[in-house]
Amino acid sequence: MELKRVVVTGLGAITPLGNSIDELWKNLVEGVSGAAPITRFDATDFKTKFACEVKDYNSNDYFDRKEARKLDMFAQFALIAAEQAVQDSGIDHEDIDTDQVGVIWGAGIGGIQTFSDEIKGFAKNDFKPRFNPFFIPKMISDIAAGHISMKYGFRGPNFNTVSACASSTNAIGDAFNLIRLGKTKVFVTGGSEAAICEAGIGGFNSMQALSTRNDDPESASRPFDKGRDGFVMGEGGVSLILEEYEHAKARGAKIYCEVIGAGMTADAHHLTAPHPEGLGAKNVMISALSDYDTKPEEVDYINVHGTSTPRGDIAETLAIKEVFGEHAYNLNISSTKSMTGHLLGAAGAIESVACILAIRDGVVPPTINHFEDDPEIDQKLNMTYHKAQKRKVKVALSNTFGFGGHNASVIFKAI
Structure with missing residues (x-):
C-alpha cells in the first residue's frame, strides 16, 4: 500500500524555560538554564534540593478552581500545551471531521502528586478509607489524552503511551504510523509530566539518579562533562499536531516540517x-x-x-x-x-x-x-x-x- 506523508502543523509548550513555544525556543537558543531551588515543597531534608520547575505556575490562570481540583498537574500541563498546539494548527474549527482527529499522549509516571497526597491523607486519617472520588481519574496516566479529546470532541484513536522517558517519543511514533497507514488524518500528540514532589524527588534520589549539586543548580545538568553526577528533574507539557500531508495542504495549514x-x-x-x-x-x-x-x-x-x-x-x-x-x-x-x-x-x-x-x-x-x-x-x-x-x-x-x-x-x- 502507498503510505501517506505526515507533517507537523502545530506546536504548544509549558516548560521550565517558558510557557509558550516562542519563549521556550528563545531561551534554548540563548543557553538559559531552567534549574533553581525547589519551590513545590520543602526540600530541606532531601539529597537534591533543586529542579527545573515551570516558573510561577498558578492553575487558576488556566482553569477555574472546580476544574483544577479534578486535574493532576500533569494533566493540566497537557491541556495547556494541547490548546496552544490546536490553536497554532488551526484544526479547531467546524470544517474538521472530528472523527478523524485522535489523541496519543505520553506520560511515564502520570499523577504521582495526586497519589502521594491521597496516601498521606489516608495515613493522617488513622488509615480510615476516605479517598477523594477524583483520586483514580486524576492519577491514571491515560487521563490526559481523555481530557484533550473531551475538550475538543476529537473522536479518533485515543490512548496514552507509557515507556518511562521514551513515552512521548513513542506517542509521536504511534501517531506518525497511524496517519501514514491511513487510519486517521490528524493527531494531537506529545507528553507531560509533573513529578517534582516529595515522592518523585525522593524516589529518584534513592536510585542515585539525580544530581546533588545543590551549591550550583544552574550548572548541575552537565551532559558529556567529566563531572556529571546525574540528571536534573524537569516538568511541563509539550504538544505537536501531526497531520496527513494532503489533508494539511487542502486546508492551507502552516507546515513546520515532515516526519520521516x-x-x-x-x-x-x-x-x-x-x-x-x-x-x-x-x-x-x-x-x-x-x-x-x-x-x-x-x-x-x-x-x-x-x-x-x-x-x-x-x-x-x-x-x-x-x-x-x-x-x-x-x-x-x-x-x-x-x-x-x-x-x-x-x-x-x-x-x-x-x-x-x-x-x-x-x-x-x-x-x-x-x-x-x-x-x-x-x-x-x-x-x-x-x-x-x-x-x-x-x-x-x-x-x-x-x-x-x-x-x-x-x-x-x-x-
Whole structure:
C-alpha cells in the first residue's frame, strides 16, 4: 500500500524555560538554564534540593478552581500545551471531521502528586478509607489524552503511551504510523509530566539518579562533562499536531516540517542502566532511518537523550559513532536537557520541538554546562558546547531512552 506523508502543523509548550513555544525556543537558543531551588515543597531534608520547575505556575490562570481540583498537574500541563498546539494548527474549527482527529499522549509516571497526597491523607486519617472520588481519574496516566479529546470532541484513536522517558517519543511514533497507514488524518500528540514532589524527588534520589549539586543548580545538568553526577528533574507539557500531508495542504495549514521516521527498540539488558555498548540506541536509530531509507549522511543534527548520567552519555555516543561512521564528525549534537532538565515522559516531545525549530530557523541549540572533557567520550564529536550554532538543518533526529530499556527515535525533515 502507498503510505501517506505526515507533517507537523502545530506546536504548544509549558516548560521550565517558558510557557509558550516562542519563549521556550528563545531561551534554548540563548543557553538559559531552567534549574533553581525547589519551590513545590520543602526540600530541606532531601539529597537534591533543586529542579527545573515551570516558573510561577498558578492553575487558576488556566482553569477555574472546580476544574483544577479534578486535574493532576500533569494533566493540566497537557491541556495547556494541547490548546496552544490546536490553536497554532488551526484544526479547531467546524470544517474538521472530528472523527478523524485522535489523541496519543505520553506520560511515564502520570499523577504521582495526586497519589502521594491521597496516601498521606489516608495515613493522617488513622488509615480510615476516605479517598477523594477524583483520586483514580486524576492519577491514571491515560487521563490526559481523555481530557484533550473531551475538550475538543476529537473522536479518533485515543490512548496514552507509557515507556518511562521514551513515552512521548513513542506517542509521536504511534501517531506518525497511524496517519501514514491511513487510519486517521490528524493527531494531537506529545507528553507531560509533573513529578517534582516529595515522592518523585525522593524516589529518584534513592536510585542515585539525580544530581546533588545543590551549591550550583544552574550548572548541575552537565551532559558529556567529566563531572556529571546525574540528571536534573524537569516538568511541563509539550504538544505537536501531526497531520496527513494532503489533508494539511487542502486546508492551507502552516507546515513546520515532515516526519520521516520513527524507531522503537529494547535494550533487554538492565532495569535502569543502558546497554554498555549502546546496542539498543544503535538499533533504534537504524530503525528510524529505515522508514524512508534515510541515509545516515543526510542527518544534520541529533538531539541526544544526553541526561547527564555517567553511563548513559557514554553509551549514546558509542551508538552514534557506530550508526553514522565518519559522518558522526559532521553532525551537530546537543543535549537540551542541559537547560530544560529531564522532563521524563515529556522529554521526547520537548526535544522534538527543538529539532523542528532547528530545521525552521537554521540554528542548533547548545549543550551548556561543559567544564571538563570526559576521556571516555570522543571529543572530536561536535556537541555544540556553550553556544548555539547556525547551520542549515534539513534532517534532525531525536533520541529518548527509558528505564526498562525502552528506546525511541523520531526523525524530522524540512519540507
